[in-house]
Structure formats: C-alpha cells, structure tokens
Amino acid sequence: MSLPNATAVLATLDSLQSRAISILKLSEPITSALHLDPASTATARTSDVSNSSLEAPTPASLEADLAHYRELFSKLRFSYVEQVTKEKFIRAIVGDPPQIVTPAQNLALEQSNATAKAQLKALKSDVAATVEELEELGRNLARRWEAVSTETAQLRELPERIEGLEESIDALRAAGHGDAAAGREMNLPLERxxxxxxxxxxxxxxxxxxxxxxxxxxxxxxxxxxxxxxxxxxxxxxxxxxxxxxxxxxxxxxxxLGGAEDDLEQRGRWWRAEEAVLTKMLEI
The missing domain is CATH 1.20.5 (Single alpha-helices involved in coiled-coils or other helix-helix interfaces)
Known part of the structure; x- marks a missing residue:
C-alpha cells in the first residue's frame, strides 16, 4: 500500500471511529418514534437502572438492566392477571343477571388457553433463538472491532515505516551501487x-x-x-x-685470562684477514 492510499484509509477510519457506535445509539430512531406517541409519553416510567445504562452503557450495566426488567415484567404480569381475574369475577357476581359459566364454556376456554400457550411457547422459542443469534452477532462484531482497532494502530505506523524504507532504498541506491560491477546483484530481478x-x-x-x-x-x-x-x-x-x-x-x-682474551681475538681477526688476502692473491 502506497503512502497516499494509507493516509486516505486512515482518514476514513478516523472519520468512522469519531462517531460512537452502540446498540443504544442505533436504537435512537426507534425509541424517538415511540416517544413521540402522546399515549406513551403520558404513561412513560422512569427507572434508575435504565437511566444509568443510557448514560454509560457497559456490559455489566446492561445485564443488570435486563435482570431488573425481567423481574419487573414478571411482577407486572402477575399483578395484571390477578387484577383482571378479580374484575371479571366481581362483574360476574354483581351483574344483572349474573353471568353463569357452563362446563362447555370452560372447556372452550381451556382449549383456547392451550392454543394461546402453545403459540406463546413458540414465540418464546423464536425470541430466545433471536436473542442467541444477536448475542453471537454481538460477539462477532466485538471481535471484528478489536481486529479493526489493531489494524488501525498498525496502519498509523505504516506511513512512517514506508518513509523509512524508502529512505533506506534511496541510501542503498546512492551508496555505491553506481558501480555496475558492484551493483549488479542489487539490480537483479526477483527470481534471480x-x-x-x-x-x-x-x-x-x-x-x-x-x-x-x-x-x-x-x-x-x-x-x-x-x-x-x-x-x-x-x-x-x-x-x-x-x-x-x-x-x-x-x-x-x-x-x-685477565684481559688477554681481547688481544687473542684481535690477533685472530688479523690472521683471518691476512689469510683472506693471500688466498685472493694466490688464487688458491
């Protein structure tokens, strides 16, 4: 990758990373559309857990928020069923005439309840599969995000390394490989x-x-x-x-000898010189 291309890609990544990407941010168009409904705004409830999660969402806070809402909806469902049952029972007693439920109606109601329970169970299975798929997708996205962050850090170092390599190449070309015999190996093709x-x-x-x-x-x-x-x-x-x-x-x-050695040495040298002269004169 050349230096201009690396710089352009790095600028694109910086522009993309400058925007905070999260599930809550992505869900803002949906939640804003829901909040525009007057009925929903009139019956809106506040929750400390949800507010804290929206302010600083973290995996731990989202898990706590999910557990909180599960418990809340479980209590809400029980209260709703209890209230509706009481209301229907009181209306059946105080009504004029009183509503008498026959065994056939009970049987039909049980059958409709069984059908509704089966549908609810199927919907719960679909929701659980969807949640599992979303969790796996989230983990994959997290791994890809970490990989992109690592590659972005490497890409930030790439222009400087490219410049250093280009300087090294220029230095090697100018260091002496102007001599054809010396630079023959530096000008070989890739296979050679x-x-x-x-x-x-x-x-x-x-x-x-x-x-x-x-x-x-x-x-x-x-x-x-x-x-x-x-x-x-x-x-x-x-x-x-x-x-x-x-x-x-x-x-x-x-x-x-008392010094006689020096005299003997001088006399020996004189005799050797005389012998050499006589030998040369007589050509012996």
Whole structure:
C-alpha cells in the first residue's frame, strides 16, 4: 500500500471511529418514534437502572438492566392477571343477571388457553433463538472491532515505516551501487534475487557446519596448546638457566685470562684477514 492510499484509509477510519457506535445509539430512531406517541409519553416510567445504562452503557450495566426488567415484567404480569381475574369475577357476581359459566364454556376456554400457550411457547422459542443469534452477532462484531482497532494502530505506523524504507532504498541506491560491477546483484530481478538468497543461505549453512565441526576440535586443540605451553615454559626455564651459566662461565674465563682474551681475538681477526688476502692473491 502506497503512502497516499494509507493516509486516505486512515482518514476514513478516523472519520468512522469519531462517531460512537452502540446498540443504544442505533436504537435512537426507534425509541424517538415511540416517544413521540402522546399515549406513551403520558404513561412513560422512569427507572434508575435504565437511566444509568443510557448514560454509560457497559456490559455489566446492561445485564443488570435486563435482570431488573425481567423481574419487573414478571411482577407486572402477575399483578395484571390477578387484577383482571378479580374484575371479571366481581362483574360476574354483581351483574344483572349474573353471568353463569357452563362446563362447555370452560372447556372452550381451556382449549383456547392451550392454543394461546402453545403459540406463546413458540414465540418464546423464536425470541430466545433471536436473542442467541444477536448475542453471537454481538460477539462477532466485538471481535471484528478489536481486529479493526489493531489494524488501525498498525496502519498509523505504516506511513512512517514506508518513509523509512524508502529512505533506506534511496541510501542503498546512492551508496555505491553506481558501480555496475558492484551493483549488479542489487539490480537483479526477483527470481534471480531469490536464487542468490538461497545460494547465500546454503553458504551460511555450510559455514555453520564447518564452525560446528571445528568447534568439536576446540577442546583437543586447547589441551594441545596447554601441553605445548607447558613444554615451552620448561624450555624457557632451561634457556634462561643456560644463558645464566654461559654468562657466569664467560665471567670466570675473563677473570682467569685477565684481559688477554681481547688481544687473542684481535690477533685472530688479523690472521683471518691476512689469510683472506693471500688466498685472493694466490688464487688458491
């Protein structure tokens, strides 16, 4: 991806992420349409749990809100059934004439209740499946949101990395690869470059094997070096002793001759010079 494209995509993502996305926000058109109904506004009820959830919706607050409303509607259903039953019973007693329910009517009512219960059970199953589907969809959306957030963070770093890579490429091109012989490998096509990389990898592997094989001989060579060092130390000690003995012997000899050694040395040099001259003259 080029730098302009990355910048454009990042700007689009920023514009999309600037808007708060939540189920409550998405449901505002529906709830606002319901609130416009005068009957609904007249009978609207307030709930501390729902207000807190609308102000700062979190998974925990939504769960608490759901539990609260389940309990509330359970109590409301029981109160409604009780109130309606009492009202019908009182009307049946005080009515003129009193309403007498026959067994046939009870049977028909039981059958209609059974049918309504079956329909209600089917609707509850559909609602439970829909709720489960929505929960799975919500989890998938949450995972996708996290993935988009991670990729957005990576995309923010992409322009800087692209600029750094382009600078590195320009530096490599200007560093010396103007020489055709030196820059021949840098101008190879992709296939040749991959072959060259494989060749370098094989060389590196061969060098690693050689290093490993040489590393196995290091302890033996180290022991040999230590042995030679010990022998060399012995020879050095013997050499130092020999030199000290030679100097001591020379001093004793000079002391016995009393300086005659220098005279003998000069006479020997003179005789050798005379011998060399005579030999050259006589061509012996």
């Amino acid at each position: 470059t991959l072959e060259l990389v494989e060749q370098k990898k094989r060389k590196v592997a061969e060098l690693d094997r050689q290093i490993e094989s040489l590393g196995a001989t290091v302890p033996r060579k180290r022991k040999e070096v230590e042995r030679l060092g010990a022998e060399l130390a012995t020879l050095e000690a013997r050499r130092a002793n020999s030199m000290a003995a030679a100097r001591e012997a020379r001093k004793r000899k000079e002391a016995r």
